[in-house]
Amino acid sequence: MNNINKELYTHMTEADVPETLLPENIEGLLVKRPAKRFLNRTAIYGAALAGAAALVIVVAAVTNSLTYDPNDTILSTLPSDTAVYSTDEPSQSDLPATEDLPATVASSEQATSIDTNQPANTTATTPTVSTTAPAPVIPQEPVPEVAEVLGDYQQLYELIKNAEHLRYNYGLPTDDAAIGIANPMPPTVMPTAPAPGGDNDSPTTSSPEFSQTNNQIKDIDEGDIVKTDGKLIYVSLGNAVSVIKAENGEMTRLAVLEKSGYTPAEMQLYNDRLIIFWNKSTSGGDLLVETYLTSGAFDKPTASYSQKGSYISSRMQGSIVYLVTSYSLPYSNDFTHDDYDYYVPSYTVNGQKNYIPPNCIIVPDELQYTQYTVVSGLDISKTDMQISIKANLGRADVVYSSHENLYIAQRIYDFFTWDGNTDIVKFSLNKGNVEFAASCRIAGWVTNQFYMDEYKGNLRVVAEKSFELDTMLYALDKDLKLLSVVTGIGKGERCQSVRFDNEIAYIVTFWQIDPLFAFDMSDPKNPKKLDELKIPGFSRYMHMWSAGRLLGVGVDADEITGRRTGLKLSMFDVSNNEQLSERHVLAFGNANSTSITEKEHRAVLVSPEKNIIAVPYHYWSYASTNAYAVFSYHETAGFTLIGEIERTGKEYDFQRGLFIGEYIYIISNHKIISVKLSDFDEVREIGLR
Amino acid sequence: MTDLVENKTDYDFNEAVGLAVKGDAEAFALLYAAVYKDLYHVALYSLKNSADAEDVVSETVLDAFSTIRTLRDETAFKAWIMKILSAKIKRKFKEYIKAREQVTYGEEATEPNHDSFDIKFELQNLDNKDKLVLSLSIICGYTSKQISVFTGMNHNTVRTRIARAKEKLKERLQYEQH
Numbered sequence: 001m002n003n004i005n006k007e008l009y010t011h012m013t014e015a016d017v018p019e020t021l022l023p024e025n026i027e028g029l030l031v032k033r034p035a036k037r038f039l040n041r042t043a044i045y046g047a048a049l050a051g052a053a054a055l056v057i058v059v060a061a062v063t064n065s066l067t068y069d070p071n072d073t074i075l076s077t078l079p080s081d082t083a084v085y086s087t088d089e090p091s092q093s094d095l096p097a098t099e100d101l102p103a104t105v106a107s108s109e110q111a112t113s114i115d116t117n118q119p120a121n122t123t124a125t126t127p128t129v130s131t132t133a134p135a136p137v138i139p140q141e142p143v144p145e146v147a148e149v150l151g152d153y154q155q156l157y158e159l160i161k162n163a164e165h166l167r168y169n170y171g172l173p174t175d176d177a178a179i180g181i182a183n184p185m186p187p188t189v190m191p192t193a194p195a196p197g198g199d200n201d202s203p204t205t206s207s208p209e210f211s212q213t214n215n216q217i218k219d220i221d222e223g224d225i226v227k228t229d230g231k232l233i234y235v236s237l238g239n240a241v242s243v244i245k246a247e248n249g250e251m252t253r254l255a256v257l258e259k260s261g262y263t264p265a266e267m268q269l270y271n272d273r274l275i276i277f278w279n280k281s282t283s284g285g286d287l288l289v290e291t292y293l294t295s296g297a298f299d300k301p302t303a304s305y306s307q308k309g310s311y312i313s314s315r316m317q318g319s320i321v322y323l324v325t326s327y328s329l330p331y332s333n334d335f336t337h338d339d340y341d342y343y344v345p346s347y348t349v350n351g352q353k354n355y356i357p358p359n360c361i362i363v364p365d366e367l368q369y370t371q372y373t374v375v376s377g378l379d380i381s382k383t384d385m386q387i388s389i390k391a392n393l394g395r396a397d398v399v400y401s402s403h404e405n406l407y408i409a410q411r412i413y414d415f416f417t418w419d420g421n422t423d424i425v426k427f428s429l430n431k432g433n434v435e436f437a438a439s440c441r442i443a444g445w446v447t448n449q450f451y452m453d454e455y456k457g458n459l460r461v462v463a464e465k466s467f468e469l470d471t472m473l474y475a476l477d478k479d480l481k482l483l484s485v486v487t488g489i490g491k492g493e494r495c496q497s498v499r500f501d502n503e504i505a506y507i508v509t510f511w512q513i514d515p516l517f518a519f520d521m522s523d524p525k526n527p528k529k530l531d532e533l534k535i536p537g538f539s540r541y542m543h544m545w546s547a548g549r550l551l552g553v554g555v556d557a558d559e560i561t562g563r564r565t566g567l568k569l570s571m572f573d574v575s576n577n578e579q580l581s582e583r584h585v586l587a588f589g590n591a592n593s594t595s596i597t598e599k600e601h602r603a604v605l606v607s608p609e610k611n612i613i614a615v616p617y618h619y620w621s622y623a624s625t626n627a628y629a630v631f632s633y634h635e636t637a638g639f640t641l642i643g644e645i646e647r648t649g650k651e652y653d654f655q656r657g658l659f660i661g662e663y664i665y666i667i668s669n670h671k672i673i674s675v676k677l678s679d680f681d682e683v684r685e686i687g688l689r
Numbered sequence: 690m691t692d693l694v695e696n697k698t699d700y701d702f703n704e705a706v707g708l709a710v711k712g713d714a715e716a717f718a719l720l721y722a723a724v725y726k727d728l729y730h731v732a733l734y735s736l737k738n739s740a741d742a743e744d745v746v747s748e749t750v751l752d753a754f755s756t757i758r759t760l761r762d763e764t765a766f767k768a769w770i771m772k773i774l775s776a777k778i779k780r781k782f783k784e785y786i787k788a789r790e791q792v793t794y795g796e797e798a799t800e801p802n803h804d805s806f807d808i809k810f811e812l813q814n815l816d817n818k819d820k821l822v823l824s825l826s827i828i829c830g831y832t833s834k835q836i837s838v839f840t841g842m843n844h845n846t847v848r849t850r851i852a853r854a855k856e857k858l859k860e861r862l863q864y865e866q867h
Contacts, residue, residue, distance in 0.1 A: 004859050008827045011812060017729045018743050023722035029747050030714075030754055328759075331776075331841065397758070413755040420712075445712065466712050 152358045153337070153344060159363055159393070160329065160343045160370060207231065208661025209610070214543075214602050216449055220401055223266035223277065223314035224602050226656040226667050232294060234274055235688055236264040237655065237669050241276055242688040243298055249663040249674040249683030255298040256689050262288060265311035268380070269294075270319055273302070275380050277311045277323070286348065287311050287325045291380050303383040307347035309374050313399040315406065319381040320432045322406055326396045328371040345372045345391045350384050356391045362425065362436050363393045368412050371395050375406065377432035387432035392425050398446050402454035404429060405437065409446045419465040420445045424452075426459070426480055440480035444472050450542075450601070453500035458483065458524045462507060464495040471495040471509055475524035483524045490515055496554070499542035504530075504577055506550060510538035512562030516552075518577040533580040537568050537587075540598040543606050545633070548575030549583070553597050553604055553615060556587045567593050567617055569631060569639050584638030588629060593619040596655065605630075605657045612677075613639075614664070616654035626652045628666045630680070643680025645673060706766045709757050717754055724767055727829050728774055734812070734824040735778045745781055749774045768839070771829065775821065775839040782817045812858065819854045822847050 020028065210230040215222050225236045232254070233244045241257040241264045257264075262278035265287075269275070272295055278288040286308050290301035309325030316322075327345075335342045344355045356374070373396040378385040398409040410423045422445055426437040444463025446452065451462040461474040469492045475483040489495075490509025497508045503522040509515055514537055518530040536559040539552030549571055556568040567589040573581045589595075595617035596603045605614035614630040626649075630642040645654075651670035658665050663683065666673045674683040702723070708716035728749060732742035753770050760769055815823065818840075825836045833851060837844040 004855055005827060008812070008823075008855075008858065012734045012824060012828050013726070013730045015730065015733055015739070017726055018739065021725055021729055021743060021746055023718060023725055026718045026721055026750070029750050395759075411758060413758075447711075467714065 153340070156358060156361060156363065156393075157337045157343060159367060161335075210660040211605060211607055211610075211612075211658045214604055214606060216400075216601070217402065219317065220403065221268060221316040222602065223268050223311075223316075224656070225266055226658060227267050227269040227274070228658050228660060228665075229269055229294060230660055233658070233660075233665060233667075233672070234267055234269065235667055235672065236267050236276065237667070237688060239263050240689060241267065244672060244686070244688075246660055246663070246665060246674065248661070249676055251665075251672060251674055251684050251686050253686060253688075257292075257298055259288075266314065268314060268316045268321055270316060270321075270380055273380055274298075275316075275321060277314065279310045283310065284327060284330055285310075286346075287323075289321075289323065289378065289385065291385075303380070303385055305347070305349055305378060305385045307374050307376055307389065308345045309372065312373070312396045315399075315401040317403065317429075319379055320387075320429075321378045321380050321385075322401065322429060322434065323376050323378060324373060324396055324399050324406075324408065326371060326373045328369070345374050347374075347376065347386065347389055349386050356389055360389060361391045361393065362439075364423065367393065368410065368423070369395050373408055373410075375408070375427055375434050377429065377434045379432050388434045390427060390434050390436060394423065394425070397422075398449055398451070400449040400452035400454075401429070405454060405459075406434070407452055407454075407459065409452070411445050412441075419443075419467045422446045422461075422463055424459075424461070424476075424480060438478070438480040440476065442472075442474055442476075444470070447495065448599075448601075450500075451498050453505075455500065455502060455521070460500060460505060460521055460524070462495065462498045462505070466494060469493060469511075471507065473505060473507065473519060473527060475521060475527060477524075484527055486519065486527050486529070489517055496538045497540050497542050497552075499544070499550070501544050501550075501574075504574075506542055506574070508539050508542070508552070508554075510557075510562075512557070513559060514538035514554075514557075516572065516580060518574065518580055520577065530577040531580045533572070533582065535570070535582050535585075537564075537570075539570060541601050541604055543604070545571065545606070545608050548573065550574045551606065551613065551633075553595075553613075555598070563591070565591050567595055567615070569613060569615075571633060571638070584633070586631065586639035586641075588641075589617055589619050589627075590621060593617050603656055605659070607659070610659060612642075612659060612664075614657045616657065616666075618653075623648050626654050626668065628654045628657060630657075630664060630675075630677075642677065643675065645675060645682070702766075703764060706760070706764075709766075710760050712758065714754075717757065720766060721750060724770060727767075728770070730828045731771075731774060731821075731824045732778060734828070735817070735821040736781055741781055745774065745777045749777050752777075767829075768835065771825065771831070772839045775825070778821055779840065782821075785817065815854050815857070816850075818842070819850050822850045823854045826851050 019025065207230045210228055213222055213224045213227065227234045228246075231245065231247070233246050233251075235242045235244065239258060242253060243255045243257070245252045245254050257276070259278055261281055263281050265277040265279045267274060267276050272293055274292045274294050276290050276292065278290065280286055280288070286306040287310060288304060288306045290304045292298050292301055307323070307325055309327040312324040312326050314321055314323045329343060332342060340346075340355050345361075346353055346355050348354070371394065373392045373394055374389065375392070376389040377387045379387055392408065394408075395410045396408045397411045400407045400409070406427045406429055408425045408427070410425070412421045412423060421441050421443050423439065423441050424446075425439045428435045428437040442461060442463055444465045446461060446463055453460050457478045459474075459476045459480065461476065463472050463474065464470070465472075470487060471489040471493075473486040473489060475485070477483050489507055493509035493511040493515070495507065496510045496514070499506045500521075503520060505517075505519040505521055505527075507517045507519070509517070513534050516533045516535070516539070518532075520528040520530050537554060537556040539554035541553045543551045543553070545551040552570040552572060554568060554570070555564050556566045557564045566587050568585055568587040570582050571584045573583045595615055597615055597617075603616055605612060611632045611634075612630060613633060614628065616626070616628045618624070618626050625646055627644055627646045629644045631639050632642055633639050645666055647668075652668045654666055654668045656667045658667075659677065662677045664675045664677055666675065667688075670688055671685055672688060673685045675681065676683055702720075705716040705719045709720055725746070728746050729742060732745045733739060736742050736745065749770065752773055760766065812820075821840060822833075822836050822842070825831050825839065826833070831839070833848040834844055836842075836851075837847045840847070842850075
């Protein structure tokens, strides 16, 4: 039988791959073909073409009427062919000449459209371009209101039914995920060690200070895989949540919480409640929210709630948790109007399953993904937690929340420019009530939550075109209408990190050298560039250390070649934003060092009060080494290394660090290590499970 | 990123996937280079028409590039792109069924030569779905379980289809040798 395999293999692979498909021609593959298709399609419509690049088709999503605006020649706006078509659906006869169209998945072909049905704000607000911006170009305006609220399920059904071309189960093979679960045990709590008796109940003396999750905004708690209340440390890594009692560096494992069929995502901690978000281990399941009393034995949850999707993000203000989940519709052609289970997101309160009512579902004018994002407001002090729930038919790539509003950004790929657009949907938050507020589309991609910031009701967004290499700074009002946009920030460079400090926006771009830009946004209609500081390397995360001091955690690079040479900490003097300077810099690690902090801000431990900056990183020097370095900063002496823990081996992939009192606890995938801060002596190391 | 681009030979596949997920076109090109042969051969063999195969592969690449951001598990890149390809091929099958009179054996295969049972002809003579599962199994070495995930077919169906196709071809091969 092996012979036949071999023989068949030879026969099957003897053909040469045609030249157009060779990897060196990938650019042609990704760019030229769609352009050709575009020409074909517009030829069908009989539109005169001055060149694909100069063409803007405005499609009204409902009527499919086509108009043509020859005046709009901005290449970057280039809304392209947006015709919603389906290949196998006979019901799509209202679309012209579908049979002539190549049967493809249209996700790559979906690009911007301007909906003419929407109020014509496209000309109302004239964008102001800051004159100080290098090489200003006429910016594209955000398209306001790219979404609408549904009337009934019928509309939703038709929309999804007709979006067959979008409905691919591209995610992970669902079955394989299920196979990977070890020990399918009944939901249990395994008390691994008796709680050390004695002084547990002694009158609580002032408990030592401890670190919080490195939140973007003070008082808005972000969910994380590690939480602490100063006495217990909760770690959600792997398939279980470990509860560890920590006292003066000594650690005891109190409980390991596992749930068969579920893996824990992140957690929130509110007073004496631990909230665990359990993802269903198979995709397409519900997210289970459970609260546990931290004073109890963690044997049974005090409240539970579930909603469709898997965990994306959560924010907590007081006892109110705002939860964002998302899921794709699995591939299916045959579902009927009554199959609510298939196409309507659901939630379960008190064991009662409900479908989200149609007036709580927002659909985009132009469907990009058959994927739902579900946003809910929960009061975790109650047993039936849920207060309100909304769903948006779209993805959630970036979630940003201020005290009053929650913004969800969905990236949309634009194959003409290789760059993308971003749809922003705004929800207003009020004591757990989530209401749809506004939406818009801007050019460029939003990379992470620090790219967005709300100040005095206005949203400032930094978006990047990673192919054209341009960074833009938008100011949008409360209805997400454009106030101003600055383009050409660090033209030809990649945007690396952003931090807003009230009226000031700090933006780092990098190609060979890092410019740190400061923009004054005090007049959102007229942003001003204050200064630009060029230094080697770049920051991937920025943190306001104190008034006038901006901390950057990032990468050190060679000034001439732009090659990375290691990691670094920078302290910028921003006391005068018109004269930025790098006050101190400390390089560490070597050329192959990477750090999880480059993409995960919660892995940085920063506490100006405690004077601690701690960064986990990884380097290779004869062996793959994981390190956790703790620094302090002084105004004159600069950065000082307090100490460093180094470990080799996969189980020491350091994820987070925290401090309680005078001890630092370093958490990796499988271990937790405690260190005394004063002399950096290791106190204890225990396994998480 | 700069390191990756400058030393094309010395890169970590998963790291490239990670970069590609973030929208790095260079990293995506590296990934494509690692899989393009398999993609094309599976498509060519399943579809038996080089023009269609080329179309399907280029559409797959486009789709993969535009949706790679949705890839959650970085180790599953190849499985993921194969899944897209399988979906495209199946879609093409549907077109074939619609226009059966036009596309029968594709452009190259004209009249079957019954004097010699050419293995190539036999390979092409299989049922469409058999061709898809067989090529995924032979060219990429996937197990029937994995193939069932890509194609959405039942696991057992895939297993029988592969076994049946091989059995058929084996008979023909033995016949040829006699």
